[in-house]
Amino acid sequence: MDVLQHTQKQVLPEKYKEFTEMEMTERVKEIKEKFGDRLFIPGHHYQKDEVMQFADAAGDSLQLAQLSAANPAEYIVFCGVHFMAETADILTEDYQRVILPDMRAGCSMADMADIHQTERGWKIMRKTFGDSIVPLTYVNSTAAIKAFVGENGGATVTSSNASHMLEWAFTQKERILFLPDQHLGRNTAYDLGIPLENMAVWNPILDRLEYDGEVGDIQVILWKGHCSVHENFRVPNVEHIRKTRPDMKVIVHPECSREVVERSDYAGSTKFIIDTISGAPAGSKWAVGTEMNLVKRLMHQHPDKEIISLNPQMCPCLTMNRIDLPHLLWALESLEQGVVENQIKVSSDIAEGAKLALDRMLARA
Structure with a gap:
């Protein structure tokens, strides 16, 4: 099947809102089987189960x-968010379409x-x-930010290796x-021993440092950004668990x-959370401070343990949840018709700088 057309449509065709879940499920299975090794579907841990059931890899x-770069598939239908698909495009070969x-x-x-x-603040x-x-x-950043970092001698970090990469960065500057x-x-x-009083916050809206001490004492400048999901886990949530469920970790x-991390028993990456709970003994009890789809999946996968969300009012990541079964089917049926919808393509100049940071x-x- 040759690709006849490439478009950038963003609106789901109406017909996909009329299919039943069973109809969509059967069609996705059919198309996956038809494409075979030419198709690879990676699924992020925060995705809905209706999508994750079709993931060839979760992570x-x-x-x-x-994994996308290591897979020879021609089509990578990435069930995640935009910056993740950008990274996949940067690392994959030219013939592969993300x-x-x-x-x-x-x-x-x-x-x-x-x-x-960022460029204005850097100056x-x-x-x-x-x-x-x-x-x-x-790595939870745009390709343009990765390129900026790469071109200025820096690197990317993950939540798993952030400590290692900060240690490396301090050998550079x-x-x-x-x-x-x-x-x-x-x-x-902080875990590396940098005092809080030696950390400043850069406010990109006001173009200034938020810091009360001597500027020369600053060791780390923190961009004023946050995850809208994880910032909704608050100190009162931890205090409530300590008061009502002292048997829970x-x-x-x-x-x-x-403030939340220092009051918790454990803090770590998504993989760390999954591995810790997976390796915990039967009967152990956990209050988990991360995205709700993953918490629910952990509950289902570990019925021998008691698992709850640290904040019972939490909802799943809303932007991640835009990838649903109708959109997945639309992407796959388009490919079946020889049309690539919503391809993520990072320009070569940005990709080059971003790859420096990743490498x-x-x-x-």
Whole structure:
């Protein structure tokens, strides 16, 4: 089947709203079987079960991008969000097409670090600190931000290797600019022994540092960004568990605030949370501070353990949940008709800089 057309439509055709779940499920199965090895569907841990049932691999963002690069499939239908599909496009071969079933599936955290704000802020920081800063960016960032970091001697980090990469960055320069999640940056730096009073926050809206001490004491500059899901786990949630369920362990993602992390029993990446609960003894009890689809999946996978959300009012990641069964079917039926809908394509100049940042990290894995 040759690709006849490439479009960038963002609106789901009406007919997909009329199908039953069973009809869509059967059609996806049929198309997957038809394409065979030419099709690869990676699914992020935060996706809905209706989508994850068709995932050829489940994982976090970088892991899925690497698996996509290692897979010879011609079509990568990425069930995640925009920055993840960008990373997959950067790492895959030219003949491979990366498709995001719904172009509205973004990441509010990644969007908090706009490249124009970043370049403007970097000029101001360089005037203040000279050549003493190296930028690092969480992989949860746009390709343009990754490229900026790569071109300025920095690297990407994941929530699993952030500590290792901060240690590396301090061998390069005296100070680190950490984008775009202030909480992961603060928690990681604190665990490495950097005092909170030596961390400043860069406000990209006001173009200024938020800091009360001597500017020369700053070791880490945290971009003022956050995950809208993880920031909704609050200190009162932890205190409620301690008061009402003292037998429960609290485990959270390091995208949660410093105050929540320091009151928890464990903090770590999505993989760390999954592995810790999987390896815990039967009968153990857990209050989990991460995205709700994953928490529900852990409940289902481990009926021998008691698992609840640290915040019972939490909802799933809304942008991640834009990838649903109708959008997945639309992407696949389009391919069946020889049409690529919603291809993610990073320009070669941005991809080159972003790959520098990714390669610096992967070289130290």
